[in-house]
Amino acid sequence: MEAAQDMAMNENHTAIDGCVTVSALFRKRVAELGESKVALREKDLGIWNEYTWADYGAHARLAGMGLLALGLNRGDICSVAAETVKEWLFADLGIICVGGVSNGVYPTDSSSQVEYLINDSGTRFYFAEDEEQLDKVLAVRERTPTLEKIIIFDMEGLRDLDDPMCISFEELQRIGRDYGAEHPDSWDREIDRAAPDDLMILTYTSGTTGPPKGAMISQGNVMFMMAAMMGSYTVFDSDEQLGFLPLAHVAGRVFYTFLGMTAASVVNLVESPETLVQDLQEVSPTVHFAVPRVWEKQFSAVRIMLKESTALGRFAYNVAMAAGARRARYLKENRPVPLPLRLAFFCLERLVLKNVRRMLGIDSCRWLSTAAAPIAPDLIDWYWALGKPMYEVYGQTECSGIATANLPGDFRIGSVGKPTPGTEVVLSADNEILIRSPGVIQGYWNKPEQTADTFVQGWLHTGDVGRIDDDGFIYLIDRMKDIIITAGGKNITPSEIENQLKFSPYITDAVVVGDRRPYLTCLVMIDQENVTRFAQDNDVPFTTYTSLCHTREVEDLIGTEIEEVNTRFARVETIKQFRLIDQLLDPEDDELTPTQKLKRKVVNEKYSDLIDSMYQSA
Amino acid sequence: MALLTVRNVETYYGPIMAIRGVSLAVEDGSIVAVLGANGAGKTTVLKTVCGAMDPRKGTVDFDGTDITGLDPDRVARLGIGHVPEGREVFPFLTVEENLVVGAFSRKRADFSDDLQMVYGYFPALADRRRQPAGYLSGGEQQMLAIGRALMLRPKLMLLDEPSLGLAPTLAQEIATIVGRLRAERRMAILLVEQNARMALDVSDYGYVMETGRIVMEDTCERLKNAADIQEFYLGMKDRGVRGRRRWKQRKTWR
Numbered sequence: 001m002e003a004a005q006d007m008a009m010n011e012n013h014t015a016i017d018g019c020v021t022v023s024a025l026f027r028k029r030v031a032e033l034g035e036s037k038v039a040l041r042e043k044d045l046g047i048w049n050e051y052t053w054a055d056y057g058a059h060a061r062l063a064g065m066g067l068l069a070l071g072l073n074r075g076d077i078c079s080v081a082a083e084t085v086k087e088w089l090f091a092d093l094g095i096i097c098v099g100g101v102s103n104g105v106y107p108t109d110s111s112s113q114v115e116y117l118i119n120d121s122g123t124r125f126y127f128a129e130d131e132e133q134l135d136k137v138l139a140v141r142e143r144t145p146t147l148e149k150i151i152i153f154d155m156e157g158l159r160d161l162d163d164p165m166c167i168s169f170e171e172l173q174r175i176g177r178d179y180g181a182e183h184p185d186s187w188d189r190e191i192d193r194a195a196p197d198d199l200m201i202l203t204y205t206s207g208t209t210g211p212p213k214g215a216m217i218s219q220g221n222v223m224f225m226m227a228a229m230m231g232s233y234t235v236f237d238s239d240e241q242l243g244f245l246p247l248a249h250v251a252g253r254v255f256y257t258f259l260g261m262t263a264a265s266v267v268n269l270v271e272s273p274e275t276l277v278q279d280l281q282e283v284s285p286t287v288h289f290a291v292p293r294v295w296e297k298q299f300s301a302v303r304i305m306l307k308e309s310t311a312l313g314r315f316a317y318n319v320a321m322a323a324g325a326r327r328a329r330y331l332k333e334n335r336p337v338p339l340p341l342r343l344a345f346f347c348l349e350r351l352v353l354k355n356v357r358r359m360l361g362i363d364s365c366r367w368l369s370t371a372a373a374p375i376a377p378d379l380i381d382w383y384w385a386l387g388k389p390m391y392e393v394y395g396q397t398e399c400s401g402i403a404t405a406n407l408p409g410d411f412r413i414g415s416v417g418k419p420t421p422g423t424e425v426v427l428s429a430d431n432e433i434l435i436r437s438p439g440v441i442q443g444y445w446n447k448p449e450q451t452a453d454t455f456v457q458g459w460l461h462t463g464d465v466g467r468i469d470d471d472g473f474i475y476l477i478d479r480m481k482d483i484i485i486t487a488g489g490k491n492i493t494p495s496e497i498e499n500q501l502k503f504s505p506y507i508t509d510a511v512v513v514g515d516r517r518p519y520l521t522c523l524v525m526i527d528q529e530n531v532t533r534f535a536q537d538n539d540v541p542f543t544t545y546t547s548l549c550h551t552r553e554v555e556d557l558i559g560t561e562i563e564e565v566n567t568r569f570a571r572v573e574t575i576k577q578f579r580l581i582d583q584l585l586d587p588e589d590d591e592l593t594p595t596q597k598l599k600r601k602v603v604n605e606k607y608s609d610l611i612d613s614m615y616q617s618a
Numbered sequence: 619m620a621l622l623t624v625r626n627v628e629t630y631y632g633p634i635m636a637i638r639g640v641s642l643a644v645e646d647g648s649i650v651a652v653l654g655a656n657g658a659g660k661t662t663v664l665k666t667v668c669g670a671m672d673p674r675k676g677t678v679d680f681d682g683t684d685i686t687g688l689d690p691d692r693v694a695r696l697g698i699g700h701v702p703e704g705r706e707v708f709p710f711l712t713v714e715e716n717l718v719v720g721a722f723s724r725k726r727a728d729f730s731d732d733l734q735m736v737y738g739y740f741p742a743l744a745d746r747r748r749q750p751a752g753y754l755s756g757g758e759q760q761m762l763a764i765g766r767a768l769m770l771r772p773k774l775m776l777l778d779e780p781s782l783g784l785a786p787t788l789a790q791e792i793a794t795i796v797g798r799l800r801a802e803r804r805m806a807i808l809l810v811e812q813n814a815r816m817a818l819d820v821s822d823y824g825y826v827m828e829t830g831r832i833v834m835e836d837t838c839e840r841l842k843n844a845a846d847i848q849e850f851y852l853g854m855k856d857r858g859v860r861g862r863r864r865w866k867q868r869k870t871w872r
Binding site for chain 2: 130131132135138139157161532535539540541542543544545547583584586588
């Protein structure tokens with residue numbers, strides 16, 4: 001177990017183990033760890049296959065050399081559309097090391113989104129995971145003049161594909177091998193040419209206003225981020241992560257590709273997004289970052305399991321969680337836990353809590369971390385009571401990852417922590433959070449206007465409204481443009497109410513509406529599994545998802561949940577009416593983000609009739 | 619009030635939950651189709667209705683009475699005829715004996731007319747009435763199985779994959795008979811089929827099942843035009859940019 005990275009930061013660049021670029025650090029890791037250590041595991045047909053650092057390096061090198069052979073110039077854009085699979089990481093580092101710029105495309109993106117991304121970024125080389133991703137590009141390639149080659153990871157079903165634009169990833173690597181034989185020095189030469197200011201990755205951020213913008217993240221931005229993260233948390237080379245978040249998202253990239261490399265820890269890639277629960281149990285990671293939606297699902301699963309368990313089981317759980325919550329109160333205040341409580345917790349943990357944690361797959365975790373969306377503080381408390389510390393962090397794509405973090409021994413639940421080392425956070429006159437750090441990016445790709453609006457004199461204007469308490473902890477209030485001002489002139493932060501609603505096992509997500517309206521209302525997306533269970537338990541007949549949403553009992557159920565939440569808020573902040581979204585949405589629908597959150601703007605537009613109906617009855 | 623109402627049924631095979639909360643209704647004199655892939659739970663729904671399996675949860679109402687958990691013979695007496703998947707005729711009994719078995723709940727004097735009625739629908743059976751049923755072809759056995767259920771004079775017939783293993787013309791013939799039974803005898807039919815085109819053509823209303831749940835319901839006219847039904851059940855798929863497409867759209871059931 002070792003966490004002895006040598007880090008140095010100065011004004012121009014961050015050095016980790018003597019490397020100032022990601023390319024150089026990757027080369028160093030491959031050289032020093034070689035065959036001796038596993039870098040990646042990927043589950044394929046139920047079996048975890050291992051890839052050492054030497055394998056990782058060799059695959060990335062062949063991919064990179066293949067791109068050189070195809071004529072890649074430094075700064076050329078390569079896009080990757082795939083689930084979180086090993087080839088994504090191979091291609092990513094191949095691209096980066098030979099000086100290309102790698103851009104992630106969500107596998108759920110539609111053909112027209114793919115077209116926009118290729119054209120906006122000027123992609124020359126496009127990596128497609130499989131037949132499905134390939135078809136999306138082929139459908140639009142007439143309108144994407146910059147596109148030259150499509151490289152396909154998985155050729156299943158494409159044996160007869162005969163298209164001069166398309167080659168398989170294997171073929172790319174074969175070309176790379178030949179090129180490497182002729183130009184043995186080019187790999188090292190390109191790595192040596194990399195500089196901290198070089199653009200390294202583009203990460204498109206879902207534009208809630210206007211089309212997505214490509215955030216330009218440099219080599220140096222990521223090196224700074226790695227140093228900041230390693231300085232905040234201890235990550236050892238013995239640590240195991242579970243790789244399941246999309247790599248097109250900055251969080252997935254930072255944790256799996258870059259943090260894995262910096263700490264030389266192991267990243268285990270899930271078989272598919274659907275097998276997450278089982279893979280999490282099998283891997284039992286030692287450090288685990290996830291988005292609130294994942295934590296909310298775990299909590300719901302335990303709630304439902306309790307309903308079906310015996311009275312004794314429920315009793316044991318309640319006693320253990322009560323002791324866990326008492327213990328957590330001491331930990332939160334940094335006070336020593338009294339001996340009797342420590343003993344009681346020791347026993348209850350072994351008898352009860354460990355089983356719950358093992359079922360969830362988090363029993364081996366040293367810490368849990370959450371970000372990327374608002375989370376209810378009660379949910380963080382729940383994990384603490386369960387005996388696992390959960391730290392909320394905050395950041396944006398525009399600062400290459402995290403900007404503030406709660407730390408072991410220095411945290412406050414409900415806040416997003418304090419600025420990480422090297423980062424400054426201040427509030428503007430209208431309480432917008434401003435960030436300055438070497439992680440703040442240069443701007444948006446080909447969007448000078450938006451760049452000028454967001455990055456002002458070195459300060460990133462986050463668009464988030466927050467406050468800072470006397471001890472320096474930062475609290476997020478909401479997205480600036482999401483703040484609702486009711487017709488009565490009252491300012492309301494919808495996310496606070498929505499978080500409480502999402503805490504209900506029956507509500508997956510909700511959007512609170514009420515800007516320039518007389519009162520607040522909301523649209524609710526129900527949790528299919530748990531509401532179905534409710535209907536079954538209460539003999540409520542239904543057939544499809546839509547009919548389930550239209551039963552009176554389910555409406556009453558959600559109504560009761562909302563009433564419950566209303567009691568926690570002031571009168572003006574209570575929800576007066578609600579409607580259920582009666583279609584089962586999936587990430588390919590416009591209404592959902594790839595992380596399956598409802599998009600406020602799209603929902604507001606698409607369901608405007610439904611929203612209006614909530615204001616007509618009065 | 620529908621003739622058959624199934625509410626919130628959950629049925630298990632040992633520890634395996636095969637039906638995970640199904641509710642459906644069959645109106646008097648209507649044909650209702652249940653579509654779904656292998657293992658979706660279609661046959662289990664029929665078995666639960668006819669009493670061959672008891673649900674662990676939920677109720678089945680038929681003609682105003684609660685028949686949940688009743689033995690299959692009691693259910694049959696109330697007027698539900700079940701034509702099981704794979705026909706299940708008695709191979710060593712003659713055709714006519716098979717039909718007589720179907721009228722087990724009635725006095726011999728009452729059902730000679732019914733024999734004639736069955737032979738009217740299926741003339742092929744009349745010709746072979748003295749032969750052991752095991753000697754019949756697949757299509758004839760299917761007719762016999764339907765005939766056997768008709769002998770009960772059921773108000774509702776449960777038809778489990780009647781076209782299974784039959785030549786297309788025979789399947790078409792069965793479909794015609796199904797339509798006639800409803801038209802001439804006002805019999806309600808709950809039809810389980812893998813042959814979605816035939817099922818949608820002959821039925822009024824349809825449910826689509828997937829892993830033990832209903833994911834879609836509508837009139838058959840509208841089901842035929844739903845994108846998912848066209849791709850997954852009717853084989854009408856957009857061939858894509860390369861002229862062939864192997865991957866499937868994600869199902870949304872809208």
